[in-house]
Amino acid sequence: MLDYDDEARHYDASRGGEPRARAAADAAGRLLPQGSCTVLDIACGTGIVTERLRRPGRTVVGVDRSPGMLGLAARRVPGGVVRGDGTRLPFASDTVDAVVIIWLLHLLTDPVPVLTEAARVLRPGGVLITTVDKNDAYFTEDSDVGEVTADLRRQYAPQVPDESVRLISWAAEQGLGAAGRTRFPGTGQGRSPRGWREVIEAGRISWCARAPREQVADVCRRLAALPDQDTPRPDPLYRLIALKS
Secondary structure (H helix, E strand, C coil): CCCHHHHHHHHCHHHCHHHHHHHHHHHHHHHCCCCCEEEEEECCCCCCCHHHHCECCEEEEEEECCHHHHHHHHHHCCCCEEECECCECCCCCCCEEEEEECCCHHHCCCCHHHHHHHHHHEEEEEEEEEEECHHHCCCCCCCHHHHHHHHHHHHHCCCCCCCHHHHHHHHHHCCCEEEEEEEEECCCCCCCHHHHHHHHHCCCCHHHHCCCHHHHHHHHHHHHCCCCCCCCCCCCEEEEEEEEC
């Protein structure tokens, strides 16, 4: 797990910066309640998305457990951030109209405690919005890189905490129903075949670390044979779902 206090200063630049934050906030906005409402942004980090969720009549509060991250978030959302853990939110039950969770669940061993807390603080009729299926974002149906890596991912990709099918099933058990979904691009984050080969060979891809060396080497050879080696493929498309209480 990253030391987020240490990463805070460089975090935004390494995660798509302003363009990706703007796209994420715009996408979340399409799923948020219209009109006056209170929104809680869990694991708000540096507040780069949080500040973009604000609108006239919409109160947005960010919560994060990293002091380093919150120091930056406080500059972006003055008076609108609180230190706290997503599994023990410092908010009373039934007090917010919406909860937003961007790029958190895929990092957790078990997302249920965070989701349960999110559901607890929602008012009846409130909406929970979260990113899902992050590992699939880079692999669109027409991606040549996706085709080359498909077998390896299918065999060795671990079951991920933010898998949408699992989250929707959990939500149904809690009385939360599907209320919408959308996607947004990670602008400028598409990788070239050479870029994919380099991160695979560096051991930075989890589903390659689990696979036999011979199979990984074969995938790297096939990546090296693709045309336009240094041309980035399409930007990843991140997915958001909304669940209504």
